[in-house]
Amino acid sequence: xxxxxxxxxxxxxxxxxxxxxxxxxxxxxxxxxxxxxxxxxxxxxxxxxxxxxxxxxxxxxxxxxxxxxxxxxxxxxxxxxxxxxxxxxxxxxxxxxxxxxxxxxxxxxxxxxxxxxxxxxxxxxxxxxxxxxxxxxxxxxxxxxxxxxxxxxxxxxxxxxx
Amino acid sequence: xxxxxxxxxxxxxxxxxxxxxxxxxxxxxxxxxxxxxxxxxxxxxxxxxxxxxxxxxxxxxxxxxxxxxxxxxxxxxxxxxxxxxxxxxxxxxxxxxxxxxxxxxxxxxxxxxxxxxxxxxxxxxxxxxxxxxxxxxxxxxxxxxxxxxxxxxxxxxxxxxxxxxxxxxxxxxxxxx
Numbered sequence: 277x278x279x280x281x282x283x284x285x286x287x288x289x290x291x292x293x294x295x296x297x298x299x300x301x302x303x304x305x306x307x308x309x310x311x312x313x314x315x316x317x318x319x320x321x322x323x324x325x326x327x328x329x330x331x332x333x334x335x336x337x338x339x340x341x342x343x344x345x346x347x348x349x350x351x352x353x354x355x356x357x358x359x360x361x362x363x364x365x366x367x368x369x370x371x372x373x374x375x376x377x378x379x380x381x382x383x384x385x386x387x388x389x390x391x392x393x394x395x396x397x398x399x400x401x402x403x404x405x406x407x408x409x410x411x412x413x414x415x416x417x418x419x420x421x422x423x424x425x426x427x428x429x430x431x432x433x434x435x436x437x438x
Numbered sequence: 439x440x441x442x443x444x445x446x447x448x449x450x451x452x453x454x455x456x457x458x459x460x461x462x463x464x465x466x467x468x469x470x471x472x473x474x475x476x477x478x479x480x481x482x483x484x485x486x487x488x489x490x491x492x493x494x495x496x497x498x499x500x501x502x503x504x505x506x507x508x509x510x511x512x513x514x515x516x517x518x519x520x521x522x523x524x525x526x527x528x529x530x531x532x533x534x535x536x537x538x539x540x541x542x543x544x545x546x547x548x549x550x551x552x553x554x555x556x557x558x559x560x561x562x563x564x565x566x567x568x569x570x571x572x573x574x575x576x577x578x579x580x581x582x583x584x585x586x587x588x589x590x591x592x593x594x595x596x597x598x599x600x601x602x603x604x605x606x607x608x609x610x611x612x613x614x615x
Contacts, residue, residue: 282507301610308611328441335442337449338511345514348521355525358611361534362571363602366580369590370599376589383568387555392564395535396551404539411548414539422543425536432460433467434476434531 281335285342288323292316292347312354316347361386447501448512451494455487456519462486463523476531484520491516534567 296315303311320343327334356363365382369375386392396412399405404418414422428434463483466472472479495501495512503509529536541557542549549557555564572588575581580595581588590596 282510297608297610304610304612308609333440333442335444337443337445338507341449341511341515341518345518345521348518352521352525353605354609357602357605357609361567362575363598365571365588366575366590366595366599367602367606369581369588370596370603376587378586379568379572379583379588380586382572382588383565387564387568391534392538392551392555395538396554398535399539405542408548410550412542412551412554413548414542418539419543422539425530425540426543429530432464432527432530433473 280331280333281338282342284323284327284331284334284339285346288319288327288339288343289346289350291323292319292343293350295319308358312351316351320344361391446504446508446511448491448495448503448508449515451491451501452512452515452519455491455494456516459483459487459519459523463527476527480524480527487520488516 292315295318296312299311299315300308320340323343324334324336324339327339364386368382368385369377396405399418400407400412403415404421405412406415463480466479466483466486469479472482491512495503495509503512537559538554541554541559544560545553545557558564559566572581572583575595576583578594580591580598582591590599
């Protein structure tokens with residue numbers, strides 16, 4: 277019965293990835309992070325209801341554990357693909373005819389270019405920071421998040437992040 | 439036709455230990471030999487937690503596994519918990535956006551984008567992230583650094599870059615990084 281739960285979790289995960297491949301193409305203007313999370317949350321009850329209707333028995337805990345473990349593993353990989361600067365630099369090198377590039381051009385392009393400005397804009401869009409003239413400052417919400425972050429970093433002895 | 443709510447013992451132990459993973463992690467951060475080695479601190483905390491889980495399931499009859507499946511499910515639950523905390527830990531110790539927020543927080547006044555870049559990571563500057571990431575790629579044998587030139591290195595660098603490109607194509611992502 278437990279093995280069945282694991283198999284059901286695996287089947288639901290494959291359903292999730294199939295749906296995701298479709299959704300990421302259809303809703304390519306929507307932030308991909310939302311699409312992958314919402315699809316995972318949508319598939320879980322749909323798959324559970326399907327197995328309850330079709331299978332002789334479903335162990336809730338075994339099915340849930342199997343499905344969410346696979347989804348979490350996928351999300352870790354997805355996060356790396358979607359946001360990793362290191363991987364993006366490797367791809368740029370691959371697509372450059374000589375497979376080499378100056379560190380300075382990387383710095384200008386990724387650190388001081390799109391990547392940095394995208395993150396500043398993201399902070400503004402999420403209400404963590406606000407722009408006044410050319411300057412940015414934290415909103416009350418942003419300051420509250422910063423306080424929590426600094427407290428957690430102190431508790432766990434993380435000297436600096438980045 | 440029916441939902442079975444019975445929980446295997448190894449899964450119960452894994453859920454409890456996984457939830458409390460920050461406790462061994464906190465102890466690891468107090469060890470002077472692991473100071474500022476955030477990935478190693480996390481790895482050791484996970485190994486310790488898995489060890490406690492294994493010993494509990496193996497030697498406490500109340501939580502004994504009924505078969506291989508029970509071990510598998512418990513292991514998945516514990517690994518899943520570790521992944522959740524790894525994501526949080528990664529954000530706290532390597533988060534780019536969170537570090538920008540921290541730079542603004544430390545300054546306690548509005549900053550221009552250039553000032554944020556200079557104040558990043560307690561004054562290391564935004565260029566630090568470039569040096570850190572390139573240093574990591576060099577240590578992994580994926581690129582070579584020669585003065586200002588960064589060169590993709592075979593076979594590791596080419597393999598990972600091609601795999602990355604394939605993943606982007608399969609997922610249909612338009613923008614990354």
